Amino acid sequence: MVTVEFTSQLAQHVDCPTETLEAATIRELFDVVFKRNPQARGYILDDQDCIRKHVAVFIDGQLLHQRENLDTPLGPNSQVYVMQALSGG
Amino acid sequence: MSETLHLGTRKGLFTLRRGRSGWTIDRVDFLGHTVTMLLHDPRSDVLYASLTLGHFGSKLHRSDDGGNHWEEVAVPVYPSGAVIAMPSFDPNVPPSTKPASLSEVWALETAGHDRPNGLWAGTIPGGLFYSPDNGETWELNESLWQRDERMQWFGGGKDEPGIHSICVDPRDSRHVTLGVSCGGIWETKDAGESWSLIGKGLRAEFMPPDEQFKQEIQDAHRLACCRSNPDVMWVQHHNGIFLSTDGSNHYREIESAGPSTFGFAVCTDPNDDQTAWFVPAVKDECRVPCDAQLVVTRTDDQGASFQTLRSGLPQEHCYDIVFRHGLDVDASGQSLAMGSSTGGLWTSDNRGDQWDLVNGNLPQIYVVRFGG
Numbered sequence: 148m149v150t151v152e153f154t155s156q157l158a159q160h161v162d163c164p165t166e167t168l169e170a171a172t173i174r175e176l177f178d179v180v181f182k183r184n185p186q187a188r189g190y191i192l193d194d195q196d197c198i199r200k201h202v203a204v205f206i207d208g209q210l211l212h213q214r215e216n217l218d219t220p221l222g223p224n225s226q227v228y229v230m231q232a233l234s235g236g
Numbered sequence: 237m238s239e240t241l242h243l244g245t246r247k248g249l250f251t252l253r254r255g256r257s258g259w260t261i262d263r264v265d266f267l268g269h270t271v272t273m274l275l276h277d278p279r280s281d282v283l284y285a286s287l288t289l290g291h292f293g294s295k296l297h298r299s300d301d302g303g304n305h306w307e308e309v310a311v312p313v314y315p316s317g318a319v320i321a322m323p324s325f326d327p328n329v330p331p332s333t334k335p336a337s338l339s340e341v342w343a344l345e346t347a348g349h350d351r352p353n354g355l356w357a358g359t360i361p362g363g364l365f366y367s368p369d370n371g372e373t374w375e376l377n378e379s380l381w382q383r384d385e386r387m388q389w390f391g392g393g394k395d396e397p398g399i400h401s402i403c404v405d406p407r408d409s410r411h412v413t414l415g416v417s418c419g420g421i422w423e424t425k426d427a428g429e430s431w432s433l434i435g436k437g438l439r440a441e442f443m444p445p446d447e448q449f450k451q452e453i454q455d456a457h458r459l460a461c462c463r464s465n466p467d468v469m470w471v472q473h474h475n476g477i478f479l480s481t482d483g484s485n486h487y488r489e490i491e492s493a494g495p496s497t498f499g500f501a502v503c504t505d506p507n508d509d510q511t512a513w514f515v516p517a518v519k520d521e522c523r524v525p526c527d528a529q530l531v532v533t534r535t536d537d538q539g540a541s542f543q544t545l546r547s548g549l550p551q552e553h554c555y556d557i558v559f560r561h562g563l564d565v566d567a568s569g570q571s572l573a574m575g576s577s578t579g580g581l582w583t584s585d586n587r588g589d590q591w592d593l594v595n596g597n598l599p600q601i602y603v604v605r606f607g608g
Contacts (some may be wrong), residue, residue, distance in 0.1 A: 160289070162297070186308065186467070188291040189292075189295070191292075194313045194315075194337040195316065195335040196316070197337075199291065199292065199293055201291040201292075201527070202291060202292070222529075224391060231291040231292075232261065232291065
């Protein structure tokens with residue numbers, strides 16, 4: 148099972164609790180999260196469904212550099228962190 | 237005169253009330269967050285605040301009870317595949333495009349009394365959106381978006397072009413005029429079904445000589461129209477002040493207006509088509525008040541002459557700039573308010589003859605609006 152955890156900075160705008168779910172890619176993971184929590188989409192993705200410029204996604208400790216590549220694969224027990232980037236604040 | 241004043245600032249939405257001893261801050265909402273645009277809808281008494289969050293993008297909130305409770309509503313979203321131009325400064329490299337994504341709601345206006353739930357939003361990077369339902373949903377105005385000229389628009393002050401001024405004609409809500417940086421003046425007479433590029437006579441000093449009167453690249457910093465005579469429109473342009481008396485079809489340049497014709501903001505007296513106010517600065521490459529003295533300039537004769545108003549304003553070592561949405565006049569035409577780039581807020585109850593400092597220590601002020 149994949150675990151996704153969101154920066155606490157998000158909680159002041161939209162509730163995004165830590166979740167454990169089945170997902171093979173970042174896209175699948177977000178699809179599940181946004182289905183339950185549609186408001187979260189606009190906080191994490193931009194209009195063209197790319198990861199926001201000032202949002203950083205870490206998969207098993209590695210920063211996802213390609214904001215548009217949501218097909219990045221996840222491992223069966225991946226840990227995903229959705230953080231605010233240090234830029235943009 | 238208005239009893240309420242709203243400020244959108246770098247650190248929140250401030251609401252001020254008029255009391256016996258002047259204006260005082262009554263409440264602060266969204267503390268710590270950047271509020272770049274706001275609107276009080278006089279038709280419904282609803283208040284809107286547009287947040288531009290550094291990490292999480294642009295958000296729109298709505299309050300039906302004067303700010304006691306807020307609800308997040310939808311923001312304009314660019315459709316999949318929408319692109320903006322990426323200008324090339326190398327003649328050997330053709331211009332390219334990049335995906336369009338909402339950067340900021342830069343203008344927010346009611347759509348007229350016969351469209352009670354209608355709102356217009358002008359955005360960076362250049363899309364105009366309409367909401368028929370008080371911000372519950374938004375739709376991109378495709379007829380303007382698809383105009384070929386849009387691909388020649390470029391950013392002025394911001395990296396991407398944006399619509400900062402939306403003037404809805406009080407005589408006919410189908411007639412809407414837009415100011416775009418840098419994209420000129422645009423008009424629809426059929427509620428957005430079709431658009432015309434207008435604004436002949438605007439001059440862009442920042443372009444090569446043969447391109448200076450090209451309408452689609454003009455950098456109108458702010459467009460304002462007179463409510464009682466909407467054919468009278470003023471543009472505070474990147475390199476000067478321009479006046480139109482035929483609904484923005486033709487402009488003439490006002491070559492002298494107090495210490496400088498450079499600035500960002502302009503307001504018109506809603507009841508007197510002779511009067512408009514400006515807040516001058518030195519020039520493009522030196523964006524500070526002339527002689528470090530903050531002044532407001534006012535014409536009472538459609539630009540034939542200007543008074544320089546400085547009473548109550550700082551006259552030594554002042555570096556406050558009033559940006560395009562930082563100056564407002566109330567419905568009476570008597571009260572003015574202006575907020576600055578360094579958090580100064582001044583008000584006047586006599587058309588700018590005398591100003592009072594309300595607070596000099598606020599966060600950067602992006603937008604000042606009476607109402608509510």
